[in-house]
Amino acid sequence: MENVQINTLEHIEATLAERTTPEIFNHEFNQFKISLLLAFKTLFFSRKWLLYAILSLFPIALSLLIDEKLMGSETAEEAFIGYYLGFIFLLLFTFGCLLTALPVSSDEITDQMMDLYLVRPVRRETLWAARWVAVNVSVILVNAILALLTFFYFSLFDDRGSAIAVMSNNMDVYWQTIIFICLGSLMYTGVFLLVGIIGNKGFTFGLILALFEQFFLTFLFLENEPLIPRTNMFNLADWLYSDDLYEYHQLPSSLSVADSLIYTVIFCLGTFVLGIYYVRKKEF
Amino acid sequence: MSKSKNNFETIGRLEHAIKAYGEVVAVSDISFSIKRGSIVGFIGPNGSGKSTSIRLLLGLIKPQSGIATLFGVDPFVNSQVKELVGYVPEESVFPQWITAEEYLTTFARYHLPREVAKRRANEVLKEVDLLDVANKRIRQFSKGMKQRMKIAQAFIHKPALVIGDEIFNGLDPLIRHNMFELIERYRSEYNTTFFLSSHILFEVERLTDKIILLYKGRTIAQGSPKKIRDLIQDQPHSIQITTDDNTKLASLLINYKESIDDKTVSSIQFQNDARTDDKQLLVLTHNPRQFYEQLTTLVVENEITIRELRSTDEGLENLFMTLTTG
Numbered sequence: 095m096e097n098v099q100i101n102t103l104e105h106i107e108a109t110l111a112e113r114t115t116p117e118i119f120n121h122e123f124n125q126f127k128i129s130l131l132l133a134f135k136t137l138f139f140s141r142k143w144l145l146y147a148i149l150s151l152f153p154i155a156l157s158l159l160i161d162e163k164l165m166g167s168e169t170a171e172e173a174f175i176g177y178y179l180g181f182i183f184l185l186l187f188t189f190g191c192l193l194t195a196l197p198v199s200s201d202e203i204t205d206q207m208m209d210l211y212l213v214r215p216v217r218r219e220t221l222w223a224a225r226w227v228a229v230n231v232s233v234i235l236v237n238a239i240l241a242l243l244t245f246f247y248f249s250l251f252d253d254r255g256s257a258i259a260v261m262s263n264n265m266d267v268y269w270q271t272i273i274f275i276c277l278g279s280l281m282y283t284g285v286f287l288l289v290g291i292i293g294n295k296g297f298t299f300g301l302i303l304a305l306f307e308q309f310f311l312t313f314l315f316l317e318n319e320p321l322i323p324r325t326n327m328f329n330l331a332d333w334l335y336s337d338d339l340y341e342y343h344q345l346p347s348s349l350s351v352a353d354s355l356i357y358t359v360i361f362c363l364g365t366f367v368l369g370i371y372y373v374r375k376k377e378f
Numbered sequence: 379m380s381k382s383k384n385n386f387e388t389i390g391r392l393e394h395a396i397k398a399y400g401e402v403v404a405v406s407d408i409s410f411s412i413k414r415g416s417i418v419g420f421i422g423p424n425g426s427g428k429s430t431s432i433r434l435l436l437g438l439i440k441p442q443s444g445i446a447t448l449f450g451v452d453p454f455v456n457s458q459v460k461e462l463v464g465y466v467p468e469e470s471v472f473p474q475w476i477t478a479e480e481y482l483t484t485f486a487r488y489h490l491p492r493e494v495a496k497r498r499a500n501e502v503l504k505e506v507d508l509l510d511v512a513n514k515r516i517r518q519f520s521k522g523m524k525q526r527m528k529i530a531q532a533f534i535h536k537p538a539l540v541i542g543d544e545i546f547n548g549l550d551p552l553i554r555h556n557m558f559e560l561i562e563r564y565r566s567e568y569n570t571t572f573f574l575s576s577h578i579l580f581e582v583e584r585l586t587d588k589i590i591l592l593y594k595g596r597t598i599a600q601g602s603p604k605k606i607r608d609l610i611q612d613q614p615h616s617i618q619i620t621t622d623d624n625t626k627l628a629s630l631l632i633n634y635k636e637s638i639d640d641k642t643v644s645s646i647q648f649q650n651d652a653r654t655d656d657k658q659l660l661v662l663t664h665n666p667r668q669f670y671e672q673l674t675t676l677v678v679e680n681e682i683t684i685r686e687l688r689s690t691d692e693g694l695e696n697l698f699m700t701l702t703t704g
Binding site for chain 2: 105107110125135209210212213215
C-alpha cells in the first residue's frame with residue numbers, strides 16, 4: 095500500500111483492472127479464509143450451539159435421576175445408539191442445525207452485521223460458501239463431541255469392563271456415528287442456512303420447516319417415503335450399523351444404500367447451489 | 379468490467395433511482411453525483427431516504443428503476459469495486475465477542491495483507507484516540523467510542539471513497555472537532571472522497587464542498603454550502619443536551635445568553651427525553667457553530683459531564699416544508 099499513490103487515477107484503475115485467473119483464485123481463497131475464520135468465531139461466541147448441547151444431554155440427566163443409566167439397554171453401545179438415533183437424531187438434530195446456522199445467517203441480517211461483510215471486496219458466493227462450510231463443520235464437531243461424551247457416559251456403567259476398555263472395544267460404533275453425523279449435517283445444514291438467509295423471519299421459518307419435516311413428513315402422511323430426507327437417513331443408519339445394534343424395519347424395499355447416498359449428495363449440492371443463487375440476488 | 383478509459387471524475391452516481399418496499403416508496407427519482415476528491419453532505423430529515431440511497435450506492439440493494447454506480451460499475455454485482463470504499467454505518471454493529479484491535483485487523487484483511495492490517499489497525503486506533511482501549515471488547519465501549527470505531531474500520535484501508543451514514547451522531551463537540559480534522563487530513567493527504575449523510579445541516583456544512591438536500595425520497599436542492607446556508611439561514615437549530623447537572627448548565631447558559639446575542643442561544647427549556655425519560659435541556663440556536671464552541675468551553679471550565687448531545691432536525695424539517703411547498 096505504501097508504494098502506491100493512494101486515490102490517484104492510476105490507483106483506482108489498478109484496483110479495478112481485470113485480474114488473471116490465478117490472481118482471482120488467490121484473492122477469492124484469501125477472502126474465503128477470512129470469511130471462514132469470522133464465521134467460526136461468530137458461531138462459537140454466539141453460544142447457540144450450547145443450547146443444543148444442553149437439550150441433547152437432557153435424557154442423560156433423566157437417566158441418572160431415575161437410575162436407568164443404560165436407558166434399559168444391556169450394553170453401552172446399544173444404549174448409545176438408542177440415545178443417538180432414538181432421541182438426538184429423531185427429535186433434535188434438525189433443530190440443532192437450525193440453531194447453529196442462525197448466528198451467521200438470520201442474526202447477522204437482523205442486526206445488520208451482514209452489511210459490514212457486503213461492503214468488503216468479497217463475493218457474495220464466497221461469503222455463502224464460507225458460512226456453509228463453517229456451519230457444517232460446527233454441527234459435525236458439536237455432535238461428535240456430544241457423541242463421545244455420551245458414549246463415555248454409557249461405557250462407565252457397562253459391566254463388561256472399565257469405561258476405556260468398553261469404549262475402545264466399540265470405537266467402530268463411534269466412527270459409524272461420526273459418518274452418520276456428517277451425512278446428516280450435509281443433508282440438513284444447507285437447508286437451514288438457506289432459510290436463515292431469508293432474514294429476520296429465518297428462525298420462524300426454520301422452526302416451521304423443522305417441525306414440518308419432523309412431524310408431518312416423518313410421522314404422518316409421507317412417513318417412509320423415499321423422497322423424504324429422513325427416510326434416506328434411516329436407510330443410511332441401517333447400512334452403517336450392524337443389524338444386531340440397529341435395524342429400521344419400515345424402509346421402502348425399493349430404496350438402496352446407493353440411492354440414499356446419491357440422494358444425500360444431490361440434496362446437499364442442490365441446497366448449496368440454491369443458496370449461491372439466492373445470495374447473488376438477495377437485497378440486504 | 380469496461381475497458382473504456384474512464385477518468386473517474388465522477389466516482390458515485392445515482393440517476394433517477396427509485397426504490398420502494400412494498401407500497402412504501404423510500405426513494406423516488408433521486409439523482410446526484412459524487413466528484414472525486416470532494417466532500418459531499420447528504421442532508422435530509424429522518425425517513426427522507428438517506429440510508430436507502432446509501433444502500434443503493436453500496437450495492438446492498440438494487441434500484442427498481444434508474445442507475446446506481448460506483449467508479450463506473452454496478453456495485454450490486456461487482457465486489458472488486460469495494461476495495462475502494464469505506465462505509466460507516468448508522469447503527470453500531472460489532473460482533474459481541476471482539477476486541478477493538480482484533481475487529482479492525484480481521485476485517486481489514488479483506489483489503490490488506492495481514493502485517494499491513496495489523497499496523498494500520500494501530501495507526502487508525504491512534505487517529506481516533508482509542509489506542510489505549512485496543513484490547514478491550516467493543517461491547518464495553520461507550521456510544522461515542524463505538525462511533526469512533528465505526529469510523530476507524532472505514533478508514534483503515536485508506537479508501538478512495540468513504541460513505542458515512544450519520545457519521546457524527548453521538549459524538550461530543552471535542553471528538554466531533556477531532557473527527558472533522560481527521561476527515562480533512564485524509565482528504566488533503568490521500569485525496570479521499572467523502573459522502574456524509576446527516577439529518578443536521580450544521581454537522582457537515584463546515585466540511586463540505588457540496589450539499590445535497592433530500593426530502594421524502596427526492597433531491598430537492600443541491601449546491602455549495604453557502605447556497606444551502608442562505609436557504610436555511612432563518613431556521614432555528616435545536617439541540618438536546620443531557621448532562622450530570624442540567625440545572626447548572628442551564629444557569630450557565632442563561633447567564634451566557636444575557637451577555638451574548640440572542641442568535642447563539644435563542645431559548646432554553648427543560649424537557650424529558652422521549653426515549654429514556656431522562657431530564658434534558660432543549661436549546662434553540664440560530665448560530666450552532668458559535669453555540670457548540672461556547673458549550674465546549676463552558677462544560678470544560680465547569681467540569682460538567684455531557685451524557686448525550688443530539689441535534690434534532692426540526693429546523694431542517696421547516697426548511698424542507700418551505701422548499702417543497704414554496
